[in-house]
Structures are given as C-alpha cells and as structure tokens.
Amino acid sequence: xxxxxxxxxxxxxxxxxxxxxxxxxxxxxxxxxxxxxxxxxxxxxxxxxxxxxxxxxxxxxxxxxxxxxxxxxxxxxxxxxxxxxxxxxxxxxxxxxxxxxxxxxxxxxxxxxxxxxxxxxxxxxxxxxxxxxxxxxxxxxxxxxxxxxxxxxxxxxxxxxxxxxxxxxxxxxxxxxxxxxxxxxxxxxxxxxxxxxxxxxxxxxxxxxxxxxxxxxxxxxxxxxxxxxxxxxxxxxxxxxxxxxxxxxxxxxxxxxxxxxxxxxxxxxxxxxxxxxxxxxxxxxxxxxxxxxxxxxxxxxxxxxxxxxxxxxxxxxxxxxxxxxxxxxxxxxxxxxxxxxxxxxxxxxxxxxxxxxxxxxxxxxxxxxxxxxxxxxxxxxxxxxxxxxxxxxxxxxxxxxxxxxxxxxxxxxxxxxxxxxxxxxxxxxxxxxxxxxxxxxxxxxxxxxxxxxxxxxxxxxxxxxxxxxxxxxxx
Amino acid sequence: xxxxxxxxxxxxxxxxxxxxxxxxxxxxxxxxxxxxxxxxxxxxxxxxxxxxxxxxxxxxxxxxxxxxxxxxxxxxxxxxxxxxxxxxxxxxxxxxxxxxxxxxxxxxxxxxxxxxxxxxxxxxxxxxxxxxxxxxxxxxxxxxxxxxxxxxxxxxxxxxxxxxxxxxxxxxxxxxxxxxxxxxxxxxxxxxxxxxxxxxxxxxxxxxxxxxxxxxxxxxxxxxxxxxxxxxxxxxxxxxxxxxxxxxxxxxxxxxxxxxxxxxxxxxxxxxxxxxxxxxxxxxxxxxxxxxxxxxxxxxxx
Numbered sequence: 001x002x003x004x005x006x007x008x009x010x011x012x013x014x015x016x017x018x019x020x021x022x023x024x025x026x027x028x029x030x031x032x033x034x035x036x037x038x039x040x041x042x043x044x045x046x047x048x049x050x051x052x053x054x055x056x057x058x059x060x061x062x063x064x065x066x067x068x069x070x071x072x073x074x075x076x077x078x079x080x081x082x083x084x085x086x087x088x089x090x091x092x093x094x095x096x097x098x099x100x101x102x103x104x105x106x107x108x109x110x111x112x113x114x115x116x117x118x119x120x121x122x123x124x125x126x127x128x129x130x131x132x133x134x135x136x137x138x139x140x141x142x143x144x145x146x147x148x149x150x151x152x153x154x155x156x157x158x159x160x161x162x163x164x165x166x167x168x169x170x171x172x173x174x175x176x177x178x179x180x181x182x183x184x185x186x187x188x189x190x191x192x193x194x195x196x197x198x199x200x201x202x203x204x205x206x207x208x209x210x211x212x213x214x215x216x217x218x219x220x221x222x223x224x225x226x227x228x229x230x231x232x233x234x235x236x237x238x239x240x241x242x243x244x245x246x247x248x249x250x251x252x253x254x255x256x257x258x259x260x261x262x263x264x265x266x267x268x269x270x271x272x273x274x275x276x277x278x279x280x281x282x283x284x285x286x287x288x289x290x291x292x293x294x295x296x297x298x299x300x301x302x303x304x305x306x307x308x309x310x311x312x313x314x315x316x317x318x319x320x321x322x323x324x325x326x327x328x329x330x331x332x333x334x335x336x337x338x339x340x341x342x343x344x345x346x347x348x349x350x351x352x353x354x355x356x357x358x359x360x361x362x363x364x365x366x367x368x369x370x371x372x373x374x375x376x377x378x379x380x381x382x383x384x385x386x387x388x389x390x391x392x393x394x395x396x397x398x399x400x401x402x403x404x405x406x407x408x409x410x411x412x413x414x415x416x417x418x419x420x421x422x423x424x425x426x427x428x429x430x431x432x433x434x435x436x437x438x439x440x441x442x443x444x445x446x447x448x449x450x451x452x453x454x455x456x457x458x459x460x461x462x463x464x465x466x467x468x469x470x471x472x473x474x475x
Numbered sequence: 476x477x478x479x480x481x482x483x484x485x486x487x488x489x490x491x492x493x494x495x496x497x498x499x500x501x502x503x504x505x506x507x508x509x510x511x512x513x514x515x516x517x518x519x520x521x522x523x524x525x526x527x528x529x530x531x532x533x534x535x536x537x538x539x540x541x542x543x544x545x546x547x548x549x550x551x552x553x554x555x556x557x558x559x560x561x562x563x564x565x566x567x568x569x570x571x572x573x574x575x576x577x578x579x580x581x582x583x584x585x586x587x588x589x590x591x592x593x594x595x596x597x598x599x600x601x602x603x604x605x606x607x608x609x610x611x612x613x614x615x616x617x618x619x620x621x622x623x624x625x626x627x628x629x630x631x632x633x634x635x636x637x638x639x640x641x642x643x644x645x646x647x648x649x650x651x652x653x654x655x656x657x658x659x660x661x662x663x664x665x666x667x668x669x670x671x672x673x674x675x676x677x678x679x680x681x682x683x684x685x686x687x688x689x690x691x692x693x694x695x696x697x698x699x700x701x702x703x704x705x706x707x708x709x710x711x712x713x714x715x716x717x718x719x720x721x722x723x724x725x726x727x728x729x730x731x732x733x734x735x736x737x738x739x740x741x742x743x744x745x746x747x748x749x750x751x752x753x754x755x756x757x758x759x760x761x762x763x764x765x766x767x768x769x770x771x772x773x774x775x776x777x
Contacts, residue, residue, distance in 0.1 A: 102743045105532045123533070126746075130537035228726050230744075281623065281638045284727030429534040436745065443728045 037141025041369040046079070046086045048371060051104065051114030055094035062319065064092050066387045075377050079370075086370065091117075098230050108132035108362070115365040116374060118174065118357050120231075121162035126429040127360075128165040134363045135168040140372040151379050154397040158424065163358030165427055171360030172379045175395045177307045178418030179240050179352045180333045181205070187302045188332070190215050198334045200341055200349070202244070202268055205303065209277040212302035220302045221272050222292045225283040225442035232289050233442060234435040235353055235425075236305050241265045243351040243423050244338040250426040255434050255466045257474035258459035264339060266441060266451040273446045283446050290321070297322035305336065307355075311410045312393055333410055335417065345423060352422040356396075394419075433465035519759070526753035532746035540749065547753035557754060559729055560737035561761075564714055566645055567652065567733050572713040573706060575653030580660025580705075587661075588668050599662070606658035614721035617651045621722075644723050644731035651722065652713060660705055667701035668694070700773060707769040711762055734758050 040046070052067060054060035072088045079086040091114050093100050101123060107113035109132070119127065127133045136146045146169065152160070155173060163171035185195050191211040199205045205221065212220035224237040239249060247261035256262060272278040282288045282295075293314045295301045304310070315324040315331055324330060336351055338344030344351040359378065361371045377383060384400045392408035394415055395401055405412045425431060437458050444454035459474060466472050495503075526547055530540035551557050583602065587595045605613065620627045623638040639647050671694050679689045695702070717735045719725065725732030725740055732740065734754065742751035 098744050102532065105537075105746070109532070109537060126533035129535045130531075130533045132533070132537075226726075227728065228724065281641050284641045285623075285638070286724045286726060433745070440728075447728050 035363070037139065037368050040367050043367065043370070044084055046084060046367050046370045047089070048086065048116065048365075048367060048374060049089045049091050049114040050374075051091045051093070051117030053093045053095065053097065053100040053118065055092040058094040060313070062313070062389065062391070063387070064090070066389060068092075070386055070389075071378055071383060074383070075374055078377065079373075084370075088374070096230065105130070105132065111364045113362050113364075115362050115367065115371050116359055117362065118359050119171075120357050121173065121355060122231075122425050122427060122431055124163060124165045124170050124358060124360075125427040126432065128170055129429050131363070133170050133360045135170055136361065136372070137169075139361050139363045139365075140368050146372070149376055151376065151397070154381070154399050156398060159356065159396050161424060161427065162356045163360070171358035172375055173358045173396045174356055175393055176354050176356040176419070177309060177394060178354050178414040178422050179236060179305065179307045179336060180414065180418060181336055182296070182304045182306055182310060183208075183332045183334065184296065184299055184302055185330050185332045186299055187212060187215060187218060191302070195332060197332060199337045201337050202241075202339045204337065206271060206277065208303065209272070213277060218300055218302055219279045219282070219295065220277045222278060222282065222296070222301045222304045223269070223272060224289065224292075224305070225269055225273070225278075225439075225446045226288070227436070227439045227443050228284060228286050229289045230439070231435060233439045235355060236307065237269075238265060238438045238442060239353045239423075239425070240305060240336050240351060241268060241339075243345040243353065244336065244343065246338075246343055246345055246347075248345055248423060249434060249438075250428065250431075251473070254471055254473045255430065255462055257462055257472035258455040259473055259475050262441075262458070263451050263455050266445050266454055268339075269442050269445045270451055274448075280446050284443075293322040297324045299330075308394065308411055308414045312391060312408075316391075333413065335421075348421055350421055352418045354419065354422040354424055430465055430467075434462055437461040437465065522752045522755055525749055526756050528749045530749040530752075532743070532748055534746070536749075543749070547750045548757070550750060551754055551757060556729055556732070556737065557734075560732050560734045563645060563731065564733040564735075567648060567716075567719070568710050568713045570645075570649035571652035572656065572709040575649060576656040576660045576709050577702070577706060579653060579657045581664045583657065583661045584664035584668055587665065599658075599665075602658040602661055604658075605655050610655070610716075610718045611721055613655055614651075614718050617647075618722055621647055640723055641727050644727065648719050648722060648731055648733075652716065652718070655718075656709055656713070660709065663701060663705050664698065667698040671697045703769055703773045707766060707773075710765060710769075714758070714762060714765070 050067060050072070052060075052064065054064040054067075056064045056068065058064075068090045072090060075088060076086050093103070095103070097120060101119075104113060104117060104119070105127075108127070109130070124133070133139075140146055151172070159173050159176050160169070162173035162176065163169060181199070183197055188195060188197060188208075191208075191214065193208055193211055197208065199208065209220035212218055223241075224233045226233055242249065242256070242261060242265050245261035245264045247256060247259060249256045273280045273283070282292055285291060292301060292304065293310070296304050297315055297320075306314075311327075311331070311333070314320050314322050315327045317323055317325050317327050320327075338349055338351055341349045359375060361368065361375065365371050379396070381397055381399055384395050384397050385404065388395070388400075388404055392404050392411045394405065394411060401415060405415050425435075440461065441454045441458040444457065445451060459472065463469050463472050527542055527544060528540040529536050529543045529547075531537050583598070587598055590598075618640070621639040623629070623636060623641070626639070628639060629635050629637055675693050676689065679693055684692070715735055716733075717739070719731055719733050720736045720739060723731045725736040735758070738751050738754050738758070741747050741754065745751075
C-alpha cells in the first residue's frame, strides 16, 4: 500500500516535470530569430549596460575608473546635446578571466547580459559559434554605417583580427600587447651579469639563471607553467617558447600535437624546474602568478617572462599591484630569443606572442543603434587618448600610439621591436581546449613526469578536442 | 531517530486521513508537490537529459547540441581524472567524516559529558562557531593557516617555507573538514549520551568493566542509531562539499580535485555542460547507494 502510493506520487511529479521539460525544450529555440536592428533607434530615453572584467581599486582599476568617471559621463553629455537622455550602467567584475567568461556565457545563453561588453580576442570564435555575438553588420544593421566608420582605418589589420571571426567584424578591438623577458638589474649586478642583457638562445637564459642561482633566496627564472594559472601559462610560457622552436599552435588547419618542437619546449621546462632554476611550488599555487609578481618586486626573482602589462600595471611605481618605486632603474627587458638563432617561427632570431581584447555588442540589446554609437565614441582618438590618463599603453589606434608611446621607453620598445615579430593566437573555437591541454602538459613536467609521457598524454587530449587524429600534427 | 517512520505503520487508508477525501488531501499537498517538482525533480531530470547531449557553454554545441546517447557515461568510465576524483572523494569522506568528525566529535562529547556546565557550554560554543561560520570564511582562515609565507602552521611547527596546501593538499583538506564538522557530531553525540541509562554505567563500574568494555557493551548499543544517522549525514555532506575548491581549486595538478570540484571545473572552466551533467548524475547515484547501505544497517536491529 505504502509503496504503491509512493509510486503514484513519484509518477505524478515525474509527469509534471516532464511536461515542464518538454515545454522548455520546445521554447529554447524561439526568440533567436533576426531582430530589427533599428529597434528603438529614435528613443529619447535610453539605458545601456557596459560589462567589463575590471573594477575600481582591483583588477584593471585604471580601465574601470576611465569607463566610469570619464567615458560614461562624456557620452551622456554628448547624447544630451542631441536631446537623448542616456543612462549607462557599468557592470564591473574583478574575477579571473575564466570566471568572467563563464558568467558572461551563462547570461548570454539566457539572452540577457550587458548591452556592450569587453571580451578576450580568443573568445570571439566560440562566442560567435554559440550566437552569443553576431557580426556587427547583423546586430547594428546597415552595413555601410559599420564598415564606413572612420576608426577602422586607424586600426592595423592584425589588431582588427582580435575582434573578427571568419573574416567578419564582431567587435572593435581594444589595445594589444607584446611579451618580453624582464630581469632584475640589481640581482643581475650581484650575479655579475650585464645590465643590457640580451640572450640569443635558450642556453643563454639557462646560463644567466645559473649565475643568479648563487645568490641565496632568489628564484633565478620564473616561466609560467601548470593549470592553476590558466591562460597565463599558455601566453606567458608555452606559446612564446613554442614559436621559438619554429612551430605555431595551429598551422595549415591542424593543431599542434606531440611534435619534436613541443617536446623541446617541455624539455626546457624540465631543465628549469628540475635543477632548481625555477620554483615548482609557485607554479602549482592557485595564486602563483600574483605571488611571482610580488616576489619580482621584492627582488626575489631574476628573470620573468611577461607581457607589457607587467611593466605598466604590476611594477608601475604609483598604481601597480606590486609597486616598484625604482622600476625605471631596476627593471630591464630583453627580447625573447628563439631556442637557437634563426630557429624561431619564420626563421626569426627573436619571438613574441600578443593578445588583446575587443568590445562587442549583445545581439539582444534593446538599443543596438545607441550601443554602436557608444562603441564609436569609446574608440574615437579623443577617448582612446583620454583612457590612458597620461600613462602610456599600446592602443588599437595607430594615430594615438605614435603620439603617446614616445614618452615610455619600454612600451615604445614593444611597439617598435616586439610587435613586428609577434604572433597572435588562432581564433578557432577549439583553441581554449588545446590551451588547457598545453597547461596540463607543463603541469605534468613540473610535477615530475617525463617529457615523453607528458607529450603522449597531451596528444590524446588534443585529438579529442580537435575532433580526430587527422586534425593534429605529430611527428 | 530510528523510529521516525514507525507511527505510519498500520494506519487507516489514505481516504480517512484527518477525515478528508483523497481529492481534497491532494489539493492540500499540491502546492508542496509543485514546488518540489519545479525545484528538485525538474532540475534532476534536466540534468539527466543534458547528460546525454554534447551541450557546451560556448561554441556550436551551445546553440544546437545533439544527442550523444550514453557516450558521456562511457567517457566517464575511461576518464582517468574522474577516477582520480572519485578516489579522492572517498579518501575525503573516509578521512574527514567517517573517521575524523565521528571520532573527534564523540571523544569531545564523552569528555564533556561530566564537565562542569560552564566548561561544557564554552567548549560547545567555540566548536559550534566552526560549524556556523560560512564555509568561505572558514576556508580563507585555513588558507591563511596553511600559507607558505607567514602561515600560522609554519609558525607553530617551525617549518618556514613549507607549502602545505601544495605538498599535502588532501591531508590539509581532511584536517580542515574534520575541524569544521566536528561540532555537529559532538552536539549529536552529547544528546545521544544522555540517553544512556546512568544506572547501567554505574553497574558496569561496579563489576569492574574497563572503559573500552563499557563503551562497547553499554554505550554503543544505546547510541548505535545516532552513530549511523550521523555517519550517513556527514558522509553525504562531505561527498557533496564544494569547499575544497575554496582552498585549492582542486590543485595542484588535480591532486585535491574531489568529484564536486571536478564537476565544476569540467562544467564551467572547460565548458562541457553535457559531460559534467553525466558525472553529476553518477555522483547522485553513488550517494543514493551509500544512503541505501546506511539505511539497511539502521533498520537491522542489533
């Protein structure tokens, strides 16, 4: 009797839930049809939300401060002049990039989320495939108005790729960056190394590390590894080394598999972390990258592979997260050498990787036209210049760069010497999975696995991620 | 505890409950059933459904996922990281709940049984603090405690520079969770021990029974139900606990990635919602099996 009534209850509930389930399934596709790009174009009262992974006093504080205190008020004032009452809400975030991406994806999959938002250039592909973002000409309509924007002429083609997918523009790129080897000149002096150090091969890096090792309490070399740091491992570790062997993570439509070049990179990691040149614990800690910043600023790390972000936002004397009052005198920088002279991608002696973000418009915004106006306003020469607030930073606009970078030797170095030899990551949707597999491979090596075992395991994961053996290079 | 369901036995058929007809009775429970359906049954069914698709957070599969049958489940069978997570979860449950919280909780209750009320209440209040603090707060306290640079533990032990959370992540988690959950076991055993007739303890002492004999032959039979119920509850809580993420994020290199953390990492870091749903369902089944074992043990009277 009891079990029978229990069954009935379960049945009723199950049926109700199934009805709900099928109802939801049926409706999940509706609403994604084309919307009128001119909806609310004439509205006099407009509300926009701007999403960004930055927050005042925290992550990318300067960016958040600019958006909230300068950009938004100026845009509101400009619109008021046209008789439009605009409110722009800033939706800041201070999370890890991966967490920010999750939040956005979940919002966008429910057709909500901010009207405009900033994303990493490598997410454009997967967001586009998921219809979370659409080509600007679809979202805003009227092709001429988008493609005719005068700003495009100031943004170099390679930088435009940060906001593009399959040859279509999905957003307007922000600035770009470049990677170098930073070194601590004070420690270099103690170790008897030159202040104008420029290694020509990986061996030169190792021998500098060995000289630094003699100073007690110092970690000679810090090159990001492991899964705890996420994409930082790929961008500030594996990929710059990989292009130094002549390989790229994706070439001729195939993903990098277990190749001699990959094993060379892993061997280099092994060399550093098994001989006490690097601190393997730092590589395994959840906050390892932040700690490495603090240690560099405290004169405890000799050589560090990082982007120009490190110079302008980390050890920056006034607003950096790990301020170095004597940055200009104490921090040196050098080009990242290929494994051997001429062994780099395209036969280069020196290599780098670059990344950057883009601002995109939510296809479900109520105000597509006004969002596009905001986007143009934000990327005008005047606003891009103001966003720097006197500091130097490599922006997306050539006209602004030629003016503002002069004052900063490090950033002009990146603009003049690094950007011409740099590489960008592929914008394919599989990239994040391959990147995660590369992080795992370095984690394996730092954790003590052999290079061959790590590379074999990597190959398996990449085959699954790429969708088959024939889409992966191996030798 | 053990007889909570007993009064229902042998009652009159449903139509006579409180003198209502079946229809009206159903009307009364309908709101509750709707809520349970919407917030419990529906998500569970939805998870099962997602678990047989290749649904992802981004990319093509976010728009048009396709049915992949049981391939997510066969993938789990061959997934070394999932096996690793299962093994770590078992270690976590066994170490911190079944052994740690139980034994420490019982010991504290046993010691405090005869302590002065002031002492007992003070100790209870402090222990309970661990249990009522939000797990994020507790987790960050422990992160600071274990920290490599200037952490309290290194200060106490005089082992500067030891990265406990990196070198011994599972041991750290077991100690953390034992500390946090002990209060609950202690409170439960405190009240259970009051049910042991003092006269029997007295006579045990008279016949010269050792402490261990008293525990085994008199105390334990009386609190057997409490022990099983407590073990069931804390095992399930620990198996589903997400706080390892707050301490280690599952790292380093998956060394402390219990199943809930693995599910999170697969779903949200890796974006594989289909696969993570399948694993979630497997975790649900594992928990159900464990509960059944305990319930069977509970029903079997000594």
